[in-house]
């Protein structure tokens with residue numbers, strides 16, 4: 001019940017005003033995700049209600065773009081950069097190490113809800129490759145050993 | 158003694174190397190009574206030496222420190238800032254060091270990056286900012302502006318290389334009550350960060366370029382479509398737009414004329430195909446970003462059905478310079494086919510990673526060896542990937558190829574947007590091809606059958622090959638399927654998706670053959686084809702690897718060297734990642 005109340009809060013008024021009517025769908029979804037961490041069914045209904053766009057069409061847009069999630073993520077999201085430079089510099093071994101330490105693969109969340117692991121196209125710090133980002137903090141020039149230490153430090157926090 | 162200005166590089170690369178902590182350390186020194194001006198700046202391009210801090214007194218003298226950490230700040234302030242004694246061993250330039258990195262570059266697009274504070278409109282104005290648009294509005298006709306851009310020979314820097322002046326002329330010729338300008342800041346190539354650096358380091362120059370385009374084609378409204386993964390760039394753009402509005406540089410009656418212009422920022426939502434212009438327009442309109450058939454081109458029917466001029470970030474950033482210095486000055490750089498300069502994002506196995514801007518016509522070898530210092534650990538240069546997922550690999554044997562649209566196309570790669578990923582002997586070309594194909598396969602919007610299913614089939618074949626299950630006829634199938642996908646796809650994504658595979662097949666066929674016939678990966682990358690052994694000298698018997706092995710293939714006792722039983726080993730590589738002693742050998 002509590003979550004429903006929270007979700008009903010109109011999260012998007014500013015953007016709505018800012019952009020008039022046309023083309024506001026994606027900014028609205030972004031703002032829903034910013035507020036709740038994912039795009040819930042409730043949010044889709046709400047956006048449909050305000051915009052008049054049918055829920056099915058909104059769902060089509062949500063699933064087209066990689067940015068949108070329909071399920072909540074863990075408390076800490078480990079974004080693993082899979083850009084070209086990171087690939088060439090061995091990010092696969094870093095990802096394997098993360099999987100080994102956390103017991104999850106890409107797009108999965110640990111059972112306790114603490115960690116999620118996602119793959120991103122490029123974080124743009126190619127000179128520090130291989131790189132992962134945890135809650136907007138970047139960790140570069142990783143090795144399997146450094147990664148293991150990072151995970152253990154994060155678990156302790 | 159003049160008061161010194163300390164500038165800390167706070168683009169994404171600087172921040173990820175710890176730039177904010179360095180900035181805070183300088184702030185603390187200020188609070189404790191030291192006397193200097195503290196500023197932030199964008200990226201000068203030397204990402205390999207981040208965090209970078211420059212210290213100048215007035216205009217003449219500037220020193221650049223590299224690899225600055227918070228605990229170095231105190232000494233820098235005490236000795237250099239307060240007592241005029243630069244700390245030689247921490248400098249990267251100013252004391253004749255690493256001149257090679259800068260002296261072959263020509264900085265037009267990056268003229269202000271790492272030089273001015275991007276959050277200060279004042280500094281942009283002082284460096285000649287908004288002078289070009291002022292001149293255009295007060296002294297030139299739209300036709301004259303287009304003519305000047307045509308003389309410059311500038312071609313679109315987003316990858317297609319379409320002549321910019323020509324595009325403006327076409328959009329100007331479209332008759333309509335409303336026209337739009339769009340800046341493509343989607344920067345989808347996963348190994349490129351030129352546009353990000355320009356947006357973070359000099360956002361006003363992009364706005365100014367867009368205004369000039371708006372004046373030339375008769376548009377009064379504009380959008381910047383910026384990649385969602387670039388939060389810093391979005392923030393800098395929003396700030397720059399609000400500053401320009403406040404100063405009356407954006408809005409109505411700019412410079413007292415009848416020219417009105419407004420710019421909005423739209424954040425992308427993570428889809429590579431949205432870099433394609435018609436998909437980008439669909440995305441701004443709030444729909445799924447699917448490309449559509451052209452014609453009509455956006456110049457005729459674009460955003461909301463109105464004529465729209467789309468250019469890339471770097472294309473726009475060139476424009477103010479071209480107006481102020483003349484198209485001919487720009488065209489003085491480069492080759493017959495390709496004029497001016499091009500920014501490249503250098504990454505991979507090169508010593509100096511970062512951003513470089515070079516005149517067209519320089520050779521690839523000169524960029525890699527003269528400017529970027531060669532290959533890490535002095536390994537052998539094998540190939541350079543240009544053009545990202547749409548491009549190809551140029552082998553070291555063609556390193557003398559000049560940076561020029563035609564010359565690069567001849568090699569099977571493309572100029573692309575400017576990502577250069579350098580590869581050495583430890584890079585497996587089959588694996589690289591697989592990497593790019595996996596990327597485009599996942600990003601295909603699904604509209605065209607060949608792109609949707611053809612790339613999937615190609616990827617399956619590549620996966621087989623890298624797992625040692627490749628068949629002799631696979632290479633022919635790859636070639637054939639690749640050609641078919643190219644001709645049967647609607648947009649550039651599908652038309653170019655096979656390129657990374659086709660170009661590596663062309664130059665590195667022997668590597669594919671080694672995977673298929675000998676079941677070996679010459680670069681020791683594809684793990685199913687490797688043999689793992691344990692160096693008996695290095696192993697200290699810590700028991701980590703036997704415990705991690707999923708098939709119990711590792712035997713050994715505590716404190717005694719371990720051993721891998723080859724018939725049980727499934728080449729998962731886990732032992733390699735857990736070992737603290739570098740004792741696991743891949744062959």
Ligand SMILES: Cc1cc2nc3c(=O)[nH]c(=O)nc-3n(C[C@H](O)[C@H](O)[C@H](O)COP(=O)(O)O)c2cc1C
Pocket residue numbers: 312313314315316317318319321341342343344345346429430431432433434435467468469470472574648649650
């Ligand atoms: C799949 C695909 C992805 C693209 N991605 C980008 C991009 O990220 N940035 C960009 O500026 N142009 C991109 N383009 C090119 C644009 O469609 C368009 O040609 C360009 O924005 C025009 O600007 P320019 O003439 O200044 O280069 C892409 C094209 C395709 C087919």
